[in-house]
Amino acid sequence: MVKISRSLRLLSLVFVLALALGTLAGCSGKASRKTILVGASLSLSGNLARNGLDQQRGYELWRDAVNAAGGIMGKQVELKVYDDSSDPQTAAKLYEKLITDDKVDLLIGPYGSNVTMAASTVAEKYKMAMITPGASSKEIWERGYKYTFQMLTPARYQLHQALQLAKDKGYTTVAIVSADSAFPKDLANGAEQSAKDLGLNVVFKEEYPEKATDLSSLVMKLKRANPDVLIAGSYLPDSVLLTRQMKEAKFAPKMIQFGPNGPALPDFAKSLGNDANNLLGVSQWEPSASFPGSADFVKSFTAKYPGEMPSYSVAGAYAAGQLLQMAIEKAGSLKQDAITQALYSMDVTTIFGRFKVDETGAQVAHAAVLIQVQNGQKKVVYPANAAETAPVLPFPGWSK
């Protein structure tokens, strides 16, 4: 018995050591490459897989486009993508691998705020720039990091365009309502700040419970306040509820504006039918938005994936590649410090819209576009340089 357990122990030890040494031997020195290696880990499985797969499509389309056009500084681009299965800890390990094992030249970001949180720490440690098309939590940019760059419009800026549009139309009074959880509150507080900055008058502001099943008393208060513009920071169920109860109460301000979880989602118009018409929403990006190059991008996407339209995740990932390329060409080198400098100083427009960050790397210029449901169809209506058609304003009233 003793003899056996000893030989077993020795065996398992040898086994473990052999595996460990095998792994150690597997990592080699930096090879001189003729290509530019760009690395990312993405949520290709797990709960965020839908958006992660879209992001991969975006990165691949960008790589193909760049290489077809002669590469970056004459070098072809190669992609290295791993699956972090939507797990922050795995993502951190994979970014360590990309940097120290695969020795990638450039990084691009993963999908999801929690995964980005972990991955950005690794990028920071190795002082490598990371553009993140899939993260919006403001906490990521509140840690004093220098190498993480945001592309999405933060919640607090998402409704700025809407108030700009209201001002363009000459409306003066604004009512703001929102659910009482973090993201809607950010939306509402941002809208209030924008209204003040633009000289509009906020006549009413109130929160309601996120899981509310009856908003009729809130609607009554709104009716009494009689604003020109209603801004609603909401999720999908309360967006639908609010719309129904506004119709019942015949409350029809001149402009009805929701955040990203309302008319911008296909399910909104599906559950409301005609009542969704002429309501406004916010979207990070729409396939119909007319930014430079976006029509070609949509064309190349539909050629590769017939019968589908690109989501904002595909477009964001493609644009992350564009930004990386612009930064390298501006910096004139692949040195991380130079690329980082360039990203801080850039104010450019990609197929995804404008990109400009503040000193923390947080996005300040990307304008989520405004969409409006017109005859059951979602249309981009603002800003003018991205609009498909003019907004129907003032609100013509509820359908019969």
Place this chain on the structure above:
Amino acid sequence: MKNSKFLRLAPWVVALVALLVVPFTASGYITALFLSLLMYVTLAYGWNIISGYTGYVSFGQVAFFGVGGYTCAILAKGGVHWLVGSLVGGLVAGLLAILLGLVMLRLKGAYFAVGMLGLTQLFVALAGALKRVTNGSTGIFLPPSLTLVPVYLTMLGLALAAIIGTIFLHRSAFGLRLMAIREDEEAAESLGIHTTVYKIIAFSISAVIVAIAGGVMTWYVSFIDPQSAFPASLNLTMVIMAVFGGPGTVWGPLVGATSLGLIAELLWARYPGLYLVIYGIILLLIILYIPRGVVPSLGDFLRRRGEPVRKRRSGAVA
């Protein structure tokens, strides 16, 4: 005699020194990889105590991983050192396991396994609902740890403690009583073993080990939310690793966790689209051909070649 003891220990000393120098000499990736392997080893040993030795197969030890993680995150947010936070997390989980054990360990076999799985789901929901404590689904953000070394060394210490603890457990009267419960709980009871007490102690020790690992990993990732605190995949991974190596054995979890951990790593580095499929096939083959795990099967093989057959001290989980 002294000489032979030295010879026996020598390879272990070499291995330990090798593991100690990894974070100072190897690349960040290798260190991160070893950190995750050490975590798997720790979790597999934690699971092995309640499920391998005592026979109560749990598909929900991740519940304690999350409890440890949240305790560490909440304390660290309040300025407590993360190492202290992780140890307190272990304590909290250990006490919680005693309370939960009073209820859960009345269940047997598949009911216990499924019950623990349900408990994990309950914890996920609670972590989302107790917004004041856990910050709900937004999660808790911690200051980032830019060096891996302290985290790595802590996890190494924890894994070693789990292994050494198991060596002693395997030889102790306490360990024998756990195995008696596994083989036949009623018979054990009739022999005068207070089975409830022993089961709860085993459950609690298991929870402490898993929870400390949870705390350390949370500090490493510097972020926790309900999804990452109770990763469903980890629930399964620790079971598979221990079962692959040989549940209820001293070396099974070590062999299972390191080999499957490395296989998974090599596969997903090379075949990101296919690794889950390949991994699944490997697991199926293992379960079909060596259902008792690598270590007992290897033991049998050596025994057949060497000595006459003896009664096994360690067996498979029912």
